[in-house]
Amino acid sequence: MSxxxxxxxxxxxxxxxxxxGVLGSEMARAIGERGATVVLLARDETALEEASETLTARDIENLTIPASVLERAELEAAAEMVVEEYGRIDALINAAGGNHPDATTGAETSFFDLPKAGLEQVVNVNFLGTVLASQAFGEYMVEQGEGVxxxxxxxxxxxxxxxxxxxxGAKAAVSNFTEWLAVHVAQEYSPAIRVNAIAPGFFLTEQNRYLLLDEETGEYTERGQQIIDHTPQGRFGEPADLATTVCWLLAPGSAFVTGTVIPVDGGFAAFSGV
Incomplete structure (x- = not known):
């Protein structure tokens, strides 16, 4: 890669x-159009097939593997399959994640009533899934002496x-883990293995669309308007906004960038609200 x-x-x-997913498939398209071979992992085989068809139509070499980020054995089998097929693993994007209604407070659910199972699901898929995938695929990067x-x-x-x-809380753990792993692999294995993260602001996805937009009118909900009011650029992000940043973090041009969490947020983090 260097x-x-x-x-x-x-x-x-x-x-x-x-x-x-919406964001993962856009990242796949963007990096594929820059010459990468893309391996898609997800639990939903139908969604994987649809994503693969889209990539193939753009002449992007791709492979799909049904796997759960919470099953170490499935991740290890997937990593072996990738190496058998292509001989190496240059990059891993941990894009699996999301929230769940059972881990969300609201008018009918107080913080004190949130069920343990809902909280565990959200923490596990976002944080533990990132750790487990980094173990399964990162081990091959250690053998190669390089990777992202x-x-x-x-x-x-x-x-x-x-x-x-x-x-x-789970995403805060992902940011902390990103910094920890970047230092660990550089010091213990190879400085040519880099670990970074992106911190998206607010993007419209299937999960949050009707939390931010009124389903009938298409107008912003109260929560959606609050977000727009606190985003200096005055809009929600588009998947391509994330994809271009990811491409930079994967490419040799960011060779001296590791242990960072890059905001892609339209200025949300910079604005105090005043």
């Missing part, structure tokens, strides 16, 4: 957990958002 042009991903092999891991944190890790204590 001999490639600064922003070229030609010939690299990149694994994306949560690769069939990009985690997905959140603005909720910087300033906890109301209603979602599990998600905010």
């Amino acid at each position: 001999d490639a042009p600064a922003f070229d991903l030609d010939g690299t092999v990149c694994v994306i957990t949560g690769g069939s 891991i990009v985690n997905v944190s959140s603005m909720a890790a910087v300033t906890p958002l109301t209603k979602i204590p599990g998600y905010s």
Whole structure:
């Protein structure tokens, strides 16, 4: 990877957990168009097939593997499959994650009534899933002596958002883990293995669309308007906004960047509200 042009991903092999989701599939398209071979991991086989068809239509080499980020054996089997198919693993994007209604407070659910199972699900898929995937795929990077891991944190890790204590806490753990792992692999194994994260601001996804937009009118909900009012650029993010930042973090042009969490938030973190 080090001999490639600064922003070229030609010939690299990149694994994306949560690769069939809105954000993961956009990242896959962007890095694939820059020459990478893309491996998509997700639990939903139908969604994987649809994402693969989209990539194939763009002449992007891809492989899909059904796997859960919470099952170490499935992740290890997936890593072996990638190496058998392509000979190496150059990059890992930990994009699997999300919130759950059972870990969300509201008019009918107080913080004190949040069920343990809902909180565990959110913490596990966001944080533990990132750790387990980094173990399974990162081990091959250690053998190679080089590689890149990009985690997905959140603005909720910087300033906890109301209603979602599990998600905010899990993403804060992802940011902390990103810094820890960057130092660990550089000192213990190879400085050519880099670990960074992106911290998205507010993007419209299938999970949050109708928390931010009124389903009938298409107007901002009260929560959506609050977010827009605190985002200097005055809009929600688009998947391409994340994808271009990810491409930079994967490419040789960011070779001296590790242990960072990059906000992609339209200025949300910089604005005090005054």
